[in-house]
Amino acid sequence: MKRIEAALFRLIDVALVALLAAMTMMVFFNVVLRYGFGSGIDISEEMSRFCFVWLIFLGAMSATRLNMHMGFDLVVTSVGPGMRRLLLTIANALVLGVCLLILAGTLMQWGVNATNAAPVTGMPMIWVFGIALPFSVVIGIFAALRMIGYATGRLTDLPRAVGELHQ
Incomplete structure (x- = not known):
């Protein structure tokens, strides 16, 4: 059971890294496009917001497991x-x-x-x-x-x- 728990939370940690990277890249490229070229990618605003919601919830699960919550x-x-x-x-x-x-x-x-x-x-x-x-x-x-x-x-x-x- 401990191995399943460890594997599940390892997967959650990988997802947290991927979500943070995706959110950062989407926002960064959208800022560059808006200020550099006067246009942007509309979908990146919505997807970065969705990534943020998932990041918060998954991060709370990971923190609770380790007793690291506030x-x-x-x-x-x-x-x-x-x-x-x-x-x-x-x-x-x-x-x-x-x-x-x-x-x-x-x-x-x-x-x-x-x-x-x-x-x-x-x-x-x-x-x-x-x-x-x-x-x-x-x-x-x-x-x-x-x-x-x-x-x-x-x-x-x-x-x-x-x-x-x-x-």
Whole structure:
């Protein structure tokens, strides 16, 4: 299972690099064309925006796996271990709840987004907003596992610091 997870997130990391490179190139060439030649490629504006949306969602999934997402831990670090576990259980339960809301909203809007077309490319908008489906599932799984871990005592401390991840 760990190998499948590692392979999946390796694929996500490669996709992040490809999306960032594609977005950068599209914007750069469009700026050069607009200022240098007085014209541009209309499709590049829309596609770079779509790449940005996917970049954010995939990046959030990757960051959640590594516990590198932003957090405010002033209260959690100032309480004892038992209260810390309770607060982290509640926090992960809230994250799971939000993921369930995003999942439900994505499924409710699926038909609408599948039939709406992007103005320039004509792509179904589900290609843009559909990323919320795997996003909510992946982050929801991590939040559920962490919530159970804190509630049962298998996880007892704060998520590791960024510097500890690569040692």
